[in-house]
Amino acid sequence: MSALYGLLFTKLKLPPASAIHGKTILITGANTGLGREAARHALSLGAGAVILGVRTLTKGEQAKIDIESSTGCSNKVLVWPIDLESFASVQAFAGKVSKYVDDGGRLDIAIMNAGFASMEWAITGDGWERSLQANVLSTALLSLELLPVLLRSAERFPSSSSASTRPHLTIVASDIHRGVKFSERSAGSILSALNDHERWKASQGLGGATERYAVTKLLDIFITMEIARLAPRDERGDPLVIVNSLTPGFCKSDLLTREKAPLLLKVVQAAIARTVEEGSKTLLHAATAGVETHGLWMENQAVADPGSIVTDSAMVGVREKIWKEVVDVLREVNSEIRTEY
Numbered sequence: 001m002s003a004l005y006g007l008l009f010t011k012l013k014l015p016p017a018s019a020i021h022g023k024t025i026l027i028t029g030a031n032t033g034l035g036r037e038a039a040r041h042a043l044s045l046g047a048g049a050v051i052l053g054v055r056t057l058t059k060g061e062q063a064k065i066d067i068e069s070s071t072g073c074s075n076k077v078l079v080w081p082i083d084l085e086s087f088a089s090v091q092a093f094a095g096k097v098s099k100y101v102d103d104g105g106r107l108d109i110a111i112m113n114a115g116f117a118s119m120e121w122a123i124t125g126d127g128w129e130r131s132l133q134a135n136v137l138s139t140a141l142l143s144l145e146l147l148p149v150l151l152r153s154a155e156r157f158p159s160s161s162s163a164s165t166r167p168h169l170t171i172v173a174s175d176i177h178r179g180v181k182f183s184e185r186s187a188g189s190i191l192s193a194l195n196d197h198e199r200w201k202a203s204q205g206l207g208g209a210t211e212r213y214a215v216t217k218l219l220d221i222f223i224t225m226e227i228a229r230l231a232p233r234d235e236r237g238d239p240l241v242i243v244n245s246l247t248p249g250f251c252k253s254d255l256l257t258r259e260k261a262p263l264l265l266k267v268v269q270a271a272i273a274r275t276v277e278e279g280s281k282t283l284l285h286a287a288t289a290g291v292e293t294h295g296l297w298m299e300n301q302a303v304a305d306p307g308s309i310v311t312d313s314a315m316v317g318v319r320e321k322i323w324k325e326v327v328d329v330l331r332e333v334n335s336e337i338r339t340e341y
């Protein structure tokens with residue numbers, strides 16, 4: 001009930017222009033929905049550049065034209081390809097960002113926004129259930145790849161490393177995680193259980209059509225907590241990169257209409273959800289929030305309690321176990337990935 005109240009009655013704000021001005025902001029899944037509107041807001045607030053990470057370049061180029069014409073900004077939108085259902089594509093994208101910074105560009109904010117609410121079973125070319133790979137494994141891979149790039153950029157542009165404007169890695173989670181059953185949590189290998197078709201069918205039966213999507217978004221909160229833990233700190237103990245996550249709240253994007261989501265959910269979405277223009281303000285808020293948000297999850301632009309499925313003492317072990325499993329998978333993709341600083 002309080003979630004509904006917050007959704008309907010919170011007046012969302014954009015960050016001040018001073019928090020965005022001149023910065024380079026990378027947003028995945030930015031050809032449409034919340035990502036595109038966050039990019040538009042960022043340019044309106046004076047961002048130096050926005051990097052749109054998109055899986056289809058033609059859609060990204062259309063978004064660029066749309067954003068440039070509505071903001072009057074030209075030559076500030078970069079459109080780069082990334083498909084989160086392919087580790088090779090994520091690696092190539094991360095390499096491009098790294099080179100951009102090595103060549104003198106800056107990277108101040110990385111928003112891991114791309115994701116989808118798959119209601120059907122399908123396996124990627126890398127052998128993982130699609131949404132598990134895109135929403136979780138690739139999101140973790142890209143986050144770990146970009147963490148050192150954010151640090152390098154902050155060293156090069158010292159103004160961006162002062163306490164109030166240090167770099168941000170922001171992961172777009174959800175509030176749907178609060179309702180998960182997550183029966184796979186007790187499995188010997190949680191990732192293997194999540195990648196088992198028979199178990200998926202049973203879980204969807206138990207938890208409903210959105211169970212898998214909700215589990216992937218729960219795991220995004222876990223990833224945020226773990227990456228925040230490994231972020232290096234300054235002499236005062238403050239993180240050099242602020243890592244946080246958020247829910248934009250229920251928004252009128254294509255997230256559900258493009259999938260075989262239950263009709264009731266689509267009707268509720270049409271009736272009460274935020275516009276993407278409004279909801280995307282939460283992405284920029286988190287991506288400019290202070291050190292007090294490090295490792296935490298935000299709702300309605302404030303640090304919030306993510307619920308017992310995250311905070312219960314029994315879940316600490318589950319979180320640590322799944323993080324270890326995620327890192328093991330990612331080490332197979334890139335043996336040099338850094339998980340310590």
Ligand SMILES: NC(=O)c1ccc[n+]([C@@H]2O[C@H](COP(=O)([O-])OP(=O)(O)OC[C@H]3O[C@@H](n4cnc5c(N)ncnc54)[C@H](OP(=O)(O)O)[C@@H]3O)[C@@H](O)[C@H]2O)c1
Pocket residue numbers: 028029030031032033034035054055056059082083084085112113114115116117134172173174175247248249250251252253254255256258273
């Ligand atoms: N809308 C909500 O109510 C809501 C609530 C809570 C959290 N969220 C989260 O907000 C984020 C943005 O969602 P949205 O509502 O804006 O949905 P959306 O309009 O469907 O946008 C999703 C974006 O992610 C991209 N994407 C999907 N799969 C991808 C892949 N494999 N590789 C690269 N990009 C991929 C899509 O690209 P294509 O257009 O090419 O498919 C699109 O740009 C998601 O992480 C979602 O879980 C949304």
